[in-house]
Amino acid sequence: MATASVSGPTKVLIPRMSDHALVVAGVMRGTGIDARVLPTPDDESMAIGRSLCRGRECLPCFLCTGDILKKCREPDFDVEDHLFFMPRGPGPCRFGQYSVLQKQILAEEGFPNANLFSPTTEDSYALFGDDPLTLRKRAWQAIVTTDLITKATNEHRPYEMVPGSADDTHRMCIDRLVEAAEQGAGPHFVEAMAWCARRFESLDVERSKPRPLILVIGEIYLMLNETANLRIVRAVEATGGEVLQGTFMDWLHFVDWRRIDLGLRFRDYADVIKATLSDHYQRRWQKKLLRPIRSLFRHPPDSSVPDAVRHLVPYYEPVLGTEAVLTMARTLATYHHGLAGVINVLPFSCMPGTIVAAMAPKLRQQMDGIPWLDLSFDGQGETNVNTRLEAFMHQALQFQRRVVEPALQRA
Ligand code: SF4
Numbered sequence: 001m002a003t004a005s006v007s008g009p010t011k012v013l014i015p016r017m018s019d020h021a022l023v024v025a026g027v028m029r030g031t032g033i034d035a036r037v038l039p040t041p042d043d044e045s046m047a048i049g050r051s052l053c054r055g056r057e058c059l060p061c062f063l064c065t066g067d068i069l070k071k072c073r074e075p076d077f078d079v080e081d082h083l084f085f086m087p088r089g090p091g092p093c094r095f096g097q098y099s100v101l102q103k104q105i106l107a108e109e110g111f112p113n114a115n116l117f118s119p120t121t122e123d124s125y126a127l128f129g130d131d132p133l134t135l136r137k138r139a140w141q142a143i144v145t146t147d148l149i150t151k152a153t154n155e156h157r158p159y160e161m162v163p164g165s166a167d168d169t170h171r172m173c174i175d176r177l178v179e180a181a182e183q184g185a186g187p188h189f190v191e192a193m194a195w196c197a198r199r200f201e202s203l204d205v206e207r208s209k210p211r212p213l214i215l216v217i218g219e220i221y222l223m224l225n226e227t228a229n230l231r232i233v234r235a236v237e238a239t240g241g242e243v244l245q246g247t248f249m250d251w252l253h254f255v256d257w258r259r260i261d262l263g264l265r266f267r268d269y270a271d272v273i274k275a276t277l278s279d280h281y282q283r284r285w286q287k288k289l290l291r292p293i294r295s296l297f298r299h300p301p302d303s304s305v306p307d308a309v310r311h312l313v314p315y316y317e318p319v320l321g322t323e324a325v326l327t328m329a330r331t332l333a334t335y336h337h338g339l340a341g342v343i344n345v346l347p348f349s350c351m352p353g354t355i356v357a358a359m360a361p362k363l364r365q366q367m368d369g370i371p372w373l374d375l376s377f378d379g380q381g382e383t384n385v386n387t388r389l390e391a392f393m394h395q396a397l398q399f400q401r402r403v404v405e406p407a408l409q410r411a
Contacts, residue, residue, distance in 0.1 A: 014085045015067050016040050018224035019150065019174050020248055023142035026181030031135050038067045041227045045070055046379050052105050059228055059347035059379045060221035061098050065105060072111045083115040138185035140252070140282055142177070144289050145189050147247040149173045152200050152296050154233065158211055158242045161204040169199045194292035201296070212340035212396040212404070213299070217246040217327050219353050222345045222377060224248065229345055229377060230385060236343070239393040244337070246330060250302055253282065254326040257305040261319065299337050308333035315362055324352035328359060332366060340404050341371040341396035348378035368403050371395035
């Protein structure tokens with residue numbers, strides 16, 4: 001079974017974790033790679049994943065495995081002609097083992113020649129093709145632009161006067177980003193962001209009654225995938241809130257920060273230089289892509305990862321790593337942006353998510369006792385989410401009146 005790099009154009013299939021996959025696939029096509037996005041994971045993906053995994057894996061593993069197998073079982077699908085894109089990570093987390101397990105399952109299910117490509121956090125997700133560096137740079141731009149459009153949508157949808165108009169704008173903008181990606185990214189993305197800013201500016205919104213601002217943060221797949229998180233952003237909006245969501249780009253900044261931190265500790269200076277260069281490139285393009293759309297945002301941009309991690313140091317040792325560090329650090333760093341509640345989303349039995357849940361009482365003390373909800377998903381159609389969410393949103397509204405509004409008036 002082929003597992004690693006490919007050279008030259010090939011057919012690549014990307015699991016649809018979120019809209020980022022659509023724009024990244026556009027970037028790949030723009031560099032001559034025939035890339036497509038798998039359909040949104042559904043109940044069938046979940047059923048296949050559950051039936052084939054060993055039972056101790058996390059929810060994202062079930063969905064990704066189910067998506068891959070569903071595709072392989074299509075009657076006309078040429079397994080050997082395709083490459084499934086399945087990022088992984090090192091360390092104690094099970095994420096690093098997904099692709100190992102998937103290769104085993106594919107072989108057992110009669111697809112020993114299926115190809116998986118697994119870029120890893122250890123190399124900041126280096127990519128493939130004739131020019132992997134260009135592809136990596138453009139993929140970064142795709143992730144930033146998609147994050148910014150998602151943020152703009154989340155800031156507009158709760159206040160839209162015409163139901164559905166923010167989602168329509170979002171879809172138009174994602175299509176426009178895909179077009180820019182296929183044209184070669186870079187300046188095309190900058191133009192596309194200006195175009196998207198005009199679309200959002202023309203939306204009719206009513207903001208006279210601000211809603212409690214709820215941070216939805218946690219495990220990246222669950223945070224961004226609507227099937228896995230049972231459309232939690234919309235559920236919060238339906239109960240009267242506005243969502244500030246963690247971003248994909250924050251995770252990639254965190255990956256670089258971690259490489260630099262570990263490189264310094266273990267004197268791997270070559271890796272420190274590589275990660276620092278990657279970080280500089282990312283920041284430069286992030287600024288360029290934000291500029292055309294910046295005036296749309298009412299909430300400040302995220303601080304840098306090192307700054308966010310400084311907030312966490314008194315309570316938790318950041319060198320322990322995993323997504324738990326980023327989730328807790330970002331939550332503390334964002335609190336003074338006017339948060340009225342925090343929802344920590346985690347797959348059932350997720351190790352980093354469980355650490356965050358265990359640390360929640362300590363973190364809440366530093367945030368005036370902010371309402372906090374840990375939502376654990378196991379993919380079995382959770383039944384009590386709405387009841388818990390309603391109670392949580394009631395607390396968030398009280399917190400908004402008691403703490404957030406007086407603080408904003410004093411500022
Ligand atoms: S972060 Fe959680 S859900 Fe993701 S692989 Fe690790 S344990 Fe599983």
